Amino acid sequence: MPNIKIFSGSSHQDLSQKIADRLGLELGKVGTKKFSNRETCVEIGESVRGEDVYIVQSGCGEINDNLMELLIMINACKIASASRVAAVIPCFPYARQDKKDKSRAPISAKLVANMLSVAGADHIITMDLHASQIQGFFDIPVDNLYAEPTVLKWIRENISEWRDCTIVSPDAGGAKRVTSIADQLNVDFALIHKERKKANEVDRMVLVGDVKDRVAVLVDDMADTCGTICHAADKLLSAGATGVYALLTHGIFSGPAISRINNACFEAVVVTNTIPQEDNMKHCSKIQVIDISMILAEAIRRTHNGESVSYLFSHVPL
Numbered sequence: 001m002p003n004i005k006i007f008s009g010s011s012h013q014d015l016s017q018k019i020a021d022r023l024g025l026e027l028g029k030v031g032t033k034k035f036s037n038r039e040t041c042v043e044i045g046e047s048v049r050g051e052d053v054y055i056v057q058s059g060c061g062e063i064n065d066n067l068m069e070l071l072i073m074i075n076a077c078k079i080a081s082a083s084r085v086a087a088v089i090p091c092f093p094y095a096r097q098d099k100k101d102k103s104r105a106p107i108s109a110k111l112v113a114n115m116l117s118v119a120g121a122d123h124i125i126t127m128d129l130h131a132s133q134i135q136g137f138f139d140i141p142v143d144n145l146y147a148e149p150t151v152l153k154w155i156r157e158n159i160s161e162w163r164d165c166t167i168v169s170p171d172a173g174g175a176k177r178v179t180s181i182a183d184q185l186n187v188d189f190a191l192i193h194k195e196r197k198k199a200n201e202v203d204r205m206v207l208v209g210d211v212k213d214r215v216a217v218l219v220d221d222m223a224d225t226c227g228t229i230c231h232a233a234d235k236l237l238s239a240g241a242t243g244v245y246a247l248l249t250h251g252i253f254s255g256p257a258i259s260r261i262n263n264a265c266f267e268a269v270v271v272t273n274t275i276p277q278e279d280n281m282k283h284c285s286k287i288q289v290i291d292i293s294m295i296l297a298e299a300i301r302r303t304h305n306g307e308s309v310s311y312l313f314s315h316v317p318l
Contacts, residue, residue, distance in 0.1 A: 009057030059093030078120030212240035
């Protein structure tokens with residue numbers, strides 16, 4: 001493909017390499033370093049004049065450093081006369097701070113959107129936004145891709161009794177996602193109503209739906225400390241489920257998450273590689289990873305060639 005350059009930030013080099021390999025391209029040369037006062041320095045190592053530039057940087061690890069690095073890379077390419085700069089952000093940072101849920105609370109996702117626009121981004125490609133209305137925070141095009149087609153494929157290929165399973169949402173907010181998957185598999189769904197005392201701490205849970213003598217498949221967009229999904233798994237087993245799987249798009253797994261998963265009763269915890277999982281897989285044998293690099297690569301190819309990306313909302317590229 002002519003006039004296209006793909007650069008990788010330091011948050012997820014492996015995913016960037018897979019995307020570049022899929023497109024038959026070399027990753028662009030970029031040097032990132034920190035000065036002794038911890039300021040980030042970025043040097044783009046090749047010409048981008050008149051090029052279509054895609055910068056891959058996920059919102060994980062040292063989130064604030066990686067976000068700043070992305071903003072500097074966008075700006076560096078923009079003032080080096082790139083014709084268009086697109087930010088490929090598999091896991092959007094600060095996506096959970098998307099509304100003013102109490103007085104004097106910030107809407108940080110909107111702030112991040114403003115920062116990306118001011119830095120010079122012309123287009124955003126992301127996956128499974130925590131709240132799809134975040135797309136409305138931008139005045140530039142945002143392609144919010146879905147992991148749903150790969151999740152459906154994994155369920156059909158890896159759960160032998162999938163025709164008699166129940167798809168479960170661990171909270172009311174994920175009901176739409178769960179009903180969509182249940183409809184396509186033609187199975188039942190259930191949801192768990194949870195009440196929180198404070199952030200990252202669940203008070204009590206109530207199961208709405210029937211999982212007795214069935215495999216329960218928990219589906220959510222992200223898991224951070226994993227308190228919710230581990231509580232939910234216990235609730236499902238006590239309600240008569242024969243086995244519990246968890247399918248998550250973004251496996252953040254911070255704090256006590258890995259030890260909680262190890263102690264929980266999951267058959268498998270399946271995540272996509274929007275966030276690097278190599279270290280987590282070493283410490284937890286239950287974690288399995290679905291590769292979504294082909295979806296992002298195909299979105300980049302279609303965007304570059306001016307084609308529609310809506311095909312990717314319901315199909316996994318071959």
